[in-house]
Amino acid sequence: MVDILVGPTQKLHRVHKDKLCAKAAYFSNLFNDTTTFPPDSDLIPTVSFPDEAPSTFAIFLSWIYENHLPPLKPNKDRSKHHGWTWDVYDVYVLGQTLDLPVLQDLAMDALREAQRNYHQLHALSTIRDVFPRLKDRCAMQRYIGHSLLKAILAADTKKYEELYPTKEIVECLGADERLLGLVVRYFRGMEGRGMKEPRFVVGSLACQYHDHGEKGKCPNMGDGEAGERK
Numbered sequence: 501m502v503d504i505l506v507g508p509t510q511k512l513h514r515v516h517k518d519k520l521c522a523k524a525a526y527f528s529n530l531f532n533d534t535t536t537f538p539p540d541s542d543l544i545p546t547v548s549f550p551d552e553a554p555s556t557f558a559i560f561l562s563w564i565y566e567n568h569l570p571p572l573k574p575n576k577d578r579s580k581h582h583g584w585t586w587d588v589y590d591v592y593v594l595g596q597t598l599d600l601p602v603l604q605d606l607a608m609d610a611l612r613e614a615q616r617n618y619h620q621l622h623a624l625s626t627i628r629d630v631f632p633r634l635k636d637r638c639a640m641q642r643y644i645g646h647s648l649l650k651a652i653l654a655a656d657t658k659k660y661e662e663l664y665p666t667k668e669i670v671e672c673l674g675a676d677e678r679l680l681g682l683v684v685r686y687f688r689g690m691e692g693r694g695m696k697e698p699r700f701v702v703g704s705l706a707c708q709y710h711d712h713g714e715k716g717k718c719p720n721m722g723d724g725e726a727g728e729r730k
């Protein structure tokens with residue numbers, strides 16, 4: 501077993517080392533470093549993630565043990581977990597930190613499916629919070645950029661003006677040069693008006709909202725690690 505201390509209160513998670521290391525190379529590299537963790541030591545190997553939210557880490561562990569993510573539903577308290585029962589955006593960012601495209605892809609699928617089923621879009625406050633933490637050219641960045649572009653293009657309808665007031669879109673874009681650059685790039689390219697509503701893109705086209713790349717396994721193909729649901 502290994503001990504992982506999470507968040508400012510150092511919440512303890514005692515985890516099966518084999519399971520953790522089999523799924524996440526980050527942890528196998530860490531715990532198999534014999535300088536830091538001598539194999540003949542009697543102490544339980546311990547690492548700390550002081551900046552990670554314990555609830556996000558718990559979702560990560562449920563994936564380690566169960567191979568899938570829990571159902572994602574709107575939170576009654578819209579201020580919690582970016583409006584969801586667990587913070588799918590933070591799980592995605594944790595996937596980036598630990599270099600786990602499989603987890604990122606599952607988070608993306610969960611988010612798109614839940615947004616589709618519950619008729620939700622990203623709140624502008626969520627975009628402002630999440631976007632700066634994303635790596636360039638990742639699937640979540642593309643998804644948020646496409647979603648925002650669609651909302652801007654539809655801003656002449658009353659519904660969208662209520663949800664995404666023009667003034668707040670301007671403030672959101674003005675606060676983040678990278679986001680502004682991305683949206684302008686999408687405006688100029690083929691990804692503008694002809695683009696499908698990103699929540700409803702299915703089949704192989706949906707892989708534009710995945711991070712598995714050409715050599716990786718798509719969670720929707722069934723034979724991948726993530727597809728081994730029982």
Ligand SMILES: [Zn+2]
Nearest residue numbers: 707710718719
């Ligand atoms: Zn895919």
